Amino acid sequence: MLRRIVLLMGLAAALPAAAALNVFACEPEWAALAKELGGDKVSTYSATHALQDPHRIEARPSLIARARGAQLVVCTGADLEAGWLPPVLRESGNAAVQPGRPGYFEAAQFVARIEIPTKLDRAEGDVHAAGNPHIQLAPRNLLAVAGALAQRLGEVDAANAGHYAERHKVFADKWRTAIARWEKEAAALRGLRVIAQHKSFSYLFHWLGLVEAGTLEPKPGIEPGSAHLAQLLAQAKAQQVRLIVRTPYDSPRPGEWLAERAGIPLVTLPFTVGGSEKAQDLFGLFDDTIAKLREQRAP
Amino acid sequence: MQRIALLAIASALALPASAGEEDLKALRAEIAQMKQAYEQRIEALEQRLTVAEAAPQKSQSPQHGAAPAQAAGGFNPEVSLILQGQYRRMKDVPERSITGYWSAGGHDHGGGERGFSLDHSELIVSANIDPYYRGMLNVALKNGEAEVEEAWFQTLGLGRGFTLKGGRFLSGIGYINEQHPHAWDFADAPLMTKALFGEHYGQDGLQLKWVAPTETFMEFGAEFGRGAAFPGTDRNQNGVGSSVLFAHVGDDVGRSHAWRAGLSWLTTRAKDREAHFEDTDAAGPNEVEGLFTGRSRTVVADFVWKWAPDGNPKQRNFKFQTELFRRTESGDLACTSAVATSPCLGSPALGDLRSRQSGGYVQGVWQFMPQWRVGYRYDWLNAGSKHYDPATVFAALDPANAYFVGYRPQRHTLMADWSQSEFSRLRLQFARDQSMQGVTDNQVTLQYIMSLGAHGAHKF
Numbered sequence: 001m002l003r004r005i006v007l008l009m010g011l012a013a014a015l016p017a018a019a020a021l022n023v024f025a026c027e028p029e030w031a032a033l034a035k036e037l038g039g040d041k042v043s044t045y046s047a048t049h050a051l052q053d054p055h056r057i058e059a060r061p062s063l064i065a066r067a068r069g070a071q072l073v074v075c076t077g078a079d080l081e082a083g084w085l086p087p088v089l090r091e092s093g094n095a096a097v098q099p100g101r102p103g104y105f106e107a108a109q110f111v112a113r114i115e116i117p118t119k120l121d122r123a124e125g126d127v128h129a130a131g132n133p134h135i136q137l138a139p140r141n142l143l144a145v146a147g148a149l150a151q152r153l154g155e156v157d158a159a160n161a162g163h164y165a166e167r168h169k170v171f172a173d174k175w176r177t178a179i180a181r182w183e184k185e186a187a188a189l190r191g192l193r194v195i196a197q198h199k200s201f202s203y204l205f206h207w208l209g210l211v212e213a214g215t216l217e218p219k220p221g222i223e224p225g226s227a228h229l230a231q232l233l234a235q236a237k238a239q240q241v242r243l244i245v246r247t248p249y250d251s252p253r254p255g256e257w258l259a260e261r262a263g264i265p266l267v268t269l270p271f272t273v274g275g276s277e278k279a280q281d282l283f284g285l286f287d288d289t290i291a292k293l294r295e296q297r298a299p
Numbered sequence: 300m301q302r303i304a305l306l307a308i309a310s311a312l313a314l315p316a317s318a319g320e321e322d323l324k325a326l327r328a329e330i331a332q333m334k335q336a337y338e339q340r341i342e343a344l345e346q347r348l349t350v351a352e353a354a355p356q357k358s359q360s361p362q363h364g365a366a367p368a369q370a371a372g373g374f375n376p377e378v379s380l381i382l383q384g385q386y387r388r389m390k391d392v393p394e395r396s397i398t399g400y401w402s403a404g405g406h407d408h409g410g411g412e413r414g415f416s417l418d419h420s421e422l423i424v425s426a427n428i429d430p431y432y433r434g435m436l437n438v439a440l441k442n443g444e445a446e447v448e449e450a451w452f453q454t455l456g457l458g459r460g461f462t463l464k465g466g467r468f469l470s471g472i473g474y475i476n477e478q479h480p481h482a483w484d485f486a487d488a489p490l491m492t493k494a495l496f497g498e499h500y501g502q503d504g505l506q507l508k509w510v511a512p513t514e515t516f517m518e519f520g521a522e523f524g525r526g527a528a529f530p531g532t533d534r535n536q537n538g539v540g541s542s543v544l545f546a547h548v549g550d551d552v553g554r555s556h557a558w559r560a561g562l563s564w565l566t567t568r569a570k571d572r573e574a575h576f577e578d579t580d581a582a583g584p585n586e587v588e589g590l591f592t593g594r595s596r597t598v599v600a601d602f603v604w605k606w607a608p609d610g611n612p613k614q615r616n617f618k619f620q621t622e623l624f625r626r627t628e629s630g631d632l633a634c635t636s637a638v639a640t641s642p643c644l645g646s647p648a649l650g651d652l653r654s655r656q657s658g659g660y661v662q663g664v665w666q667f668m669p670q671w672r673v674g675y676r677y678d679w680l681n682a683g684s685k686h687y688d689p690a691t692v693f694a695a696l697d698p699a700n701a702y703f704v705g706y707r708p709q710r711h712t713l714m715a716d717w718s719q720s721e722f723s724r725l726r727l728q729f730a731r732d733q734s735m736q737g738v739t740d741n742q743v744t745l746q747y748i749m750s751l752g753a754h755g756a757h758k759f
Contacts, residue, residue: 058759093458096458
């Protein structure tokens with residue numbers, strides 16, 4: 001009997017060590033990155049998926065329950081999750097993942113953000129004081145975040161620090177090679193004039209040298225109206241806009257309206273991991289994004 | 300360049316015809332000098348521009364790891380202000396109360412007035428105090444008065460799923476009780492909430508919550524407070540005046556559905572809890588105070604179901620919400636009056652009073668396209684049962700008093716609202732209110748809710 005109890009206790013003690021590190025990612029790209037860096041040492045959960053607008057999430061009971069069991073929370077930050085993450089974390093009662101603790105990781109802190117507003121006024125729409133938070137579509141941003149995240153994984157799960165550092169090295173090498181390839185493939189896209197639904201692709205455009213000729217939203221977070229669309233139509237014709245892009249979660253209607261009248265295609269870019277059939281991991285995300293843009297450039 | 304040319308033309312024009320050869324030479328030299336200076340400056344600017352263009356690419360390199368200060372949340376508290384007001388068209392009823400129910404009195408968030416009126420404006424300040432606590436203040440401002448609706452601290456570092464809140468806070472009883480009026484889906488509170496608490500059940504005390512370490516959300520909470528609010532009264536004592544227990548369960552079903560169900564239990568005591576009654580004075584009825592002293596227990600069951608296609612509520616979503624309650628009270632009834640001929644003079648005891656009442660509401664709110672929502676709510680209250688000795692009670696109080704009447708109050712409400720952004724909302728609401736026996740009040744409300752400042756939380 002005693003032996004059995006000792007055995008049970010030993011098992012119970014050994015269990016947490018053997019179990020994978022629970023990572024709660026706010027967006028699929030961070031879940032994918034944590035998986036790249038952690039392999040089987042991490043168990044990832046993504047709070048949102050590609051069909052959800054990361055701005056417009058509610059602090060659902062399921063999210064609170066998942067945050068309760070997390071050892072590391074990996075989010076974009078820069079106010080992207082301002083509407084729902086703070087209540088989720090507070091309600092979870094999980095001290096380890098509160099902002100300021102090692103178990104809380106904000107990716108946007110490790111990259112240079114663009115479109116930082118010079119004026120903070122809601123008359124400009126839902127502006128983010130910290131700049132554009134959709135940082136995942138510039139691959140060098142991911143490289144910077146990967147370095148910081150690998151280090152943080154090593155801090156939170158010190159026993160496997162070496163494992164994370166090793167995997168990071170492999171990932172970073174592969175990623176750098178991929179960047180060189182993507183830049184070559186996308187060279188022809190430089191100067192392409194596009195209209196986006198929301199300021200979701202600014203980092204991608206910045207990286208590849210695409211020119212954003214306008215957005216379907218008149219101002220961030222404000223729904224496209226007919227007057228604004230009519231103005232965009234004139235602009236699209238005058239400025240030789242070649243393409244309209246949207247994320248999988250944006251309503252296709254305003255884009256379709258403009259595409260039909262301006263005679264240019266509307267393309268749905270994956271935006272994040274899981275956003276298209278081919279975007280099943282971070283490499284696939286960029287492969288598919290560039291392929292979709294090139295398809296439109298070809299004719 | 301253009302400016303130099305203009306300058307040259309201007310000086311040429313201004314040049315008096317009699318100007319000497321020397322002057323002209325000097326002028327030419329000056330212009331040449333200026334031109335050179337300008338060209339140098341332009342060159343310098345062009346150089347700076349190329350550097351600046353290269354900079355963002357450089358700063359995106361992985362070496363750039365410095366963490367810039369967070370502007371919104373950082374060291375400054377998050378401040379938000381809610382502006383709310385309305386136009387309301389309804390019947391002129393002198394003293395509105397719910398037939399068959401003890402008047403909860405207390406405070407009312409406006410809306411009781413006809414015509415144009417300003418609801419109170421809410422000022423909310425919150426921030427992390429240090430790594431261990433968070434604090435929040437919610438003040439409701441009205442003409443000449445500021446009422447502290449909430450003022451609490453909450454622990455951040457207890458861990459193991461525990462959170463402790465202390466101060467004044469809205470009780471976790473039921474579902475809608477924790478929401479401030481600007482978060483409601485209708486312009487007014489459900490009848491049930493009005494009957495149970497007046498508007499909200501607020502606690503001055505402590506709340507301990509625990510989230511179970513399971514994949515299905517399970518939360519348990521206990522509150523201990525002063526219990527000064529209706530249905531209790533302030534009893535000037537050292538002990539606990541009211542306690543609340545609650546349990547919540549919730550989860551997702553597939554990608555498109557999420558739900559939460561809860562069960563809550565409130566127990567408190569009242570001493571000389573007042574309500575207006577009319578007495579049986581032979582010289583004509585007087586308005587007297589009915590007094591209840593005893594125990595009050597309330598059980599609330601709540602259920603919320605939300606649907607959004609693929610979990611993305613931006614375009615379309617639907618929310619179903621219902622709460623049911625049962626209240627049991629037992630104690631003594633008395634009445635009091637200062638009128639010499641009133642049977643209530645000298646505060647006579649009127650014997651035992653026991654009551655059991657129930658009711659609830661169901662509502663559905665549908666966002667059928669971005670910015671636009673419509674909703675329907677049905678409220679009902681049962682008369683329930685009351686036990687007292689009619690001979691004693693009706694010797695002092697008129698049996699026609701609304702409290703003694705067996706009636707089933709109900710109300711139908713339809714609303715439509717329009718939110719151009721997350722921060723503004725305009726709402727039109729029609730209600731057919733039959734909460735008072737013999738009165739059918741068709742109400743029209745046009746309401747605005749504007750939020751300034753910090754981004755509000757999207758609570759479930």
